Amino acid sequence: MAALFGASIAGLTSVVTQRTQAKAEWLAHDRVRRQDLYNEFIEEASHCYVHALQHDEPDLAALVSLFAKISRIRVQSSTEVAREADQVGRKIADTYHAPKRTFLQLREMLADGSIDILGRFSDICRAEFDLLRAQQFQ
Template identity: 70%
Template sequence: MNASAISALAALVGAAIGGLTSVLASWLTQRTHVRAEWLTHDLTWRQDLYKAFIEDATNCYVHALQHSEPDLAALGNLYAKISRMRVQSSRQVADEADVIGRKIVDTYLAPDKTFIQIHEMLADGSIDILGKFSDVCRAEFASLRAQQI
């Protein structure tokens, strides 16, 4: 081979390697960006679901404390959110949400509470059926945020 052919071949190989490196870097950057965007969207979706679940569970629980006749529409809505958690959330979050749903149904089966009994439940902390759920959600969010870094 003559020197000009070797120089041309070296230039072509160098250009190919440089182009390939550029394409690979762009692909990795885009992939990282899409993953971060997806994780952010997933985190926001879960926050919205958990917020709505907490509000619905609180309303159902208050209703159950005061009435023996269940609000079936509200319970159906609550269990729909639990089912959504089973699809998207960690097992611990979905299981804890299910425990809350069962406690609410059990509360409907118990005698109605008087205001004094509710006051006593507030004083001893037994009225808080969402505490463990909140802790499990917080741990899940910490895990998701760690994946973003």
């Protein structure tokens, strides 16, 4: 009876361990997938924003690609990350209607930090990654 009980406990422990490892692997893969998407979004948003600061006519192909990434973010991410990505996209679209900036004005924006429309997005993403890391080791 003791041998049967011991074998049952060992089998149960093995199942729990495998399940825990599978969850950790899935969360790690999910985190990498999100990091890649967020990096792509940041790159594309940066290019679109600089274009919007300097041009009246939008680069429609780039904007479509940016908003496609925002839609992917909505599917894969927390509501807060998706909401902030949407805010960045709207800010970029609105910038096409604002007065165009000269190179000197862009340098001033760099110096005072006002050019950074992705700071809050980055902070929210970092908080999401911290939460995902914590879940991975539970």
